[in-house]
Amino acid sequence: EVQLVASGGGLVKPGGSLRLSCAASGFTFRTYNMNWVRQAPGKGLEWVSSISGSGNYIYYADSLKGRFIISRDNAKNSLYLQINSLRAEDTAVYYCARFNDILPGYFTVDSWGLGTLVTVSS
Amino acid sequence: DIQMTQSPSSLSATVGDRVTITCRASQNISKYLNWYQQKPRKAPKLLIYAASSLQTGVPSRFSGSGSGTDFTLTISSLQPEDFATYYCQQSYNTLSLTFGGGTKVEIK
Numbered sequence: 190e191v192q193l194v195a196s197g198g199g200l201v202k203p204g205g206s207l208r209l210s211c212a213a214s215g216f217t218f219r220t221y222n223m224n225w226v227r228q229a230p231g232k233g234l235e236w237v238s239s240i241s242g243s244g245n246y247i248y249y250a251d252s253l254k255g256r257f258i259i260s261r262d263n264a265k266n267s268l269y270l271q272i273n274s275l276r277a278e279d280t281a282v283y284y285c286a287r288f289n290d291i292l293p294g295y296f297t298v299d300s301w302g303l304g305t306l307v308t309v310s311s
Numbered sequence: 312d313i314q315m316t317q318s319p320s321s322l323s324a325t326v327g328d329r330v331t332i333t334c335r336a337s338q339n340i341s342k343y344l345n346w347y348q349q350k351p352r353k354a355p356k357l358l359i360y361a362a363s364s365l366q367t368g369v370p371s372r373f374s375g376s377g378s379g380t381d382f383t384l385t386i387s388s389l390q391p392e393d394f395a396t397y398y399c400q401q402s403y404n405t406l407s408l409t410f411g412g413g414t415k416v417e418i419k
Binding site for chain 1: 312343345347349354355356357360361364366398400402405406407408409410411412413
């Protein structure tokens with residue numbers, strides 16, 4: 190069974206930094222592209238970033254470039270998101286999610302983990 | 312970025328009703344469209360991929376249709392466990408995924 194468990198969230202002051210982690214199990218982690226998706230309280234889903242299985246290809250939402258850094262450690266089956274210069278609008282539940290080529294040439298986010306809440310407030 | 316617009320943003324329905332949610336893409340995305348269900352305080356769950364393919368384990372009362380820019384999610388007979396928020400998402404541009412704003416299905 191695919192399991193994705195995010196951690197590392199908490200209450201942070203504006204301008205602070207945080208590193209989120211996601212522990213993966215139940216599948217061959219290194220062979221899957223992974224994503225971070227966030228959801229502000231009472232709002233919809235917003236894609237943040239994705240990383241290829243090897244870690245060589247990384248993409249970010251245009252509006253978030255510069256403050257977010259995605260990385261992974263395939264030896265530890267772990268995905269990370271470093272968030273710098275935190276702002277109130279970064280307050281959200283952050284989900285890690287697996288990208289799967291569910292059909293040849295067709296990729297979708299097929300598994301989502303338990304999210305971790307980041308609250309930015311003074 | 313490809314913009315995804317869902318309608319309605321919310322609806323009220325009764326158990327047994329047929330429910331239809333629409334999603335429009337800002338450009339042609341062929342059939343690269345997915346639907347997710349999210350219940351309160353839970354992670355989203357994939358229901359439909361490639362516009363009309365049912366994810367394993369999803370009840371057959373859920374169906375999807377459409378291609379190009381216009382898509383539909385239909386619940387043929389609404390069940391109590393279906394009250395949730397539904398999101399469409401395009402995977403035509405996998406370098407920049409985008410979601411619709413969501414449709415909340417509430418009990419009438």
